[in-house]
Amino acid sequence: MAKRKKKKGNEFSRKKSRWTSHYRMVVLNDDTFEERFSLKLNRLNVFFITAISALLLIVLTTLLIAFTPLREYIPGYSNAKTKSTAVQLTKETDSLRQVLATKDEQYNRIKKILLGDLTFEEYESTTAEDSTTTIQAVPDLSPSEQENELRNEVAKVDRYNILNDASVRTEFVLFTPVSGSLTGSFNPEEDHYAVDIAASVGTPIKAAADGTVIFSGWTVETGYTVIIEHAFGLITVYKHAGELLKQQNDRVESGEVIASIGNTGELTTGPHLHFEIWSDGYPLDPSNFISFK
Template sequence: MDEHELTGKKKDKLKQNYRLVILDDETLQEVSTYKLSLLNLYMLLSSVFVLLGLIIILLFVFTPLKTFLPGYGDVEANKQFIELTQKTEELENDILAMNEYLERSKTRLVGTSEGDSRIESFDENPSNIPINLDLDQEYTNRSPKKIVNKAKLGQYYLLTPLLGPISAEFDPNRKHFGVDILGPKNSAVKAIMDGYVISSDWTLESGNTIAIQHANNIVSFYKHNSSLLKKAGSFVQAGEAIAIIGNSGTLSDGPHLHFELWYNGHPVNPTEFINF
């Protein structure tokens, strides 16, 4: 018997029909009957396996089951790790830049060493005197007209930080070195000039307070805010929102903005230069 005859017999065997009969176990009555062949059975099983394979593939592609595939989770984790590493490096660079800026600002504010009479100025005018933020006692013992060049300060255009009635005037005799401005709830407090934020923090008495160093030794303070919108080291433009009016701090008895204007290290009356 040659190879062709064997192949033909195998094909005939696959096509040979069989009958599957299902009988009742008690009465031996025929319930149903099926006509099958090995070829039909093979095609049926193949179709079932292919269909199951397609269903499994679709489940892994379009459902979260794909996360259980070996190696898939590792790729996503590595991608997130790389992104977090890049963000960490960017934050470290920002912190280093901010620390450098704060150190330079500190030098400008308090001056250089005791043996060096030359002081670095914040702006392009090297003849300006650096700001001293702790001059309350000195101010009470000296006349503002003698220590502040108001005419020079009046040359600058200062925007209004908040429009509203003034509830407490500038009164250095009782150490009230600014004005209290009333405004609607959630009103935005705005910067009076371009400058750098040198302080953005919370204190017990002043609450949420932000301070901005402007050019020509002008510093502005905004106190008792409900929230601060800028961080120390940020550059802000004139009229940009920097805080939200509030009632924070022990020295505040209602929603308002306590605004202070300092020039050449001394407080001045803001109402002489700003229209509220």
Template sequence: MAETGKNKNRKEEKFKIVILNDQTYEEKFAFKIKRKFVIPGVILVFILMLSVSLLIISYTPLKLFIPGYADIENNTYVIKMNKYVEDLENQIASQDKYIEAIQHIMRGVEEATELESGHGKAARKTVQTDKKSKESKNNASVPAKSVSIRKNIGIQYLNAPLDGQIIHGADFKKGHYGIDIAGKKNSAIKAIMEGVVVFADYSIETGNTIALQHPNDMVSVYKHNDKLLKKTGTFVSAGEAIGIIGNTGTLTDGPHLHFELWYKSTPLNPADYIVF
């Protein structure tokens, strides 16, 4: 009985936890607890800490650092991002091939390219013609079938790119795929119709060059500009200024505009479609 009473008294013993000021020994905080509540108290604190830790891990990005943790939502997000990146890569590849085709046009290559698109992917198809049809197309002295092409394109009128005089006509046999127009100094170069700028940059041979993509597979190219007023990707209206007449590039012997008109990757004689 005496031993039991002694154990009971020990359980009823109280402990005091005190926090003191290190210099003045002033009591800042005190906490009393009985011996019998020490172990349950420690367990309770442990449970609380464990619960808080689990909540923090569950509702914060910390869970991503747990080895082997499989977050379904995060995996779904990664899959969507991978698909998005793949689509972007396809679009970039399509744009690269399109720009390559525009560059071929501006360099005046005889073998034109035609773009075909499908499900976000672009393919390039080489258009080849026999010798007889090529000679027919490249003969600048024969007027183009402007009425028929105008009907296919769906246009009735094209603005003149420059108020000036034609000094050199188109000669497809010699690789001159456009016309040269002389104009006054600082004259504005204007868009022949509405479209989007698909190329606006400098090249050694053609200087400051800008190309516009118009509806119905028509492209217009303006070379040797003193300066360009529009950037790639810009939408322009018919008659809007896109450059200033100049003499840039090596393939020029004086201030003028070299202007080209292409329909479905085939060069046209601008003089057959525009009144200068």
């Protein structure tokens, strides 16, 4: 038993002496063997010096990356300018998404009116509800009810008179879509937001102004129908056609043939053109701006 303890004590002493035994590192001149530098070391000192050096290196590297612009050179790390740009683009994208959603909703409502799926009164009521909701979102800036009514009246008058402005007339002239006899006049009280022009079957129907075809197709009530979007928020509608010559998304010029007179749809009363003009969702009387004779 005493021998085992003595043996273990000898092993521990040997291991300890191995770590604490001193060594000398000497730098000599290769030609003269003159001693230039010497350093007394042991394994324990070397271990501690290496560990402390590694720890200092890690700390310094962390500080450099965290508090200096050097971090921007690390692959995959975005700099402050890039982050700021990304945040700004995200805000702008969100704003554009909201604007597009609003425009799409308004466009779908107008399209429903033009195709007969939504009455003009229903459109006005839903628009008024949306306006009220938007105003209530900022309570501190909410105008009074009288101010809202006045603004709505002024906006409505402006929409109906858009083509009466002299500056607009000089830049925007409506072309007669077809010549013939007026068999139906503009009458909002009876939900007739158009004029009806009688003409022979096959007579060319022409675009009233430059624009883009946003609908070209068939509906049960109005037959072959073309809807064109123009400048200044104007939309023209051509219903009961016999043949369509333009497709959706086609660009058309003023006076260009887009269809021909027909007698299609359940609501037709004979060969004629049902012609409508809309300004920002409000109907206009075409006979105020175009001579159909």
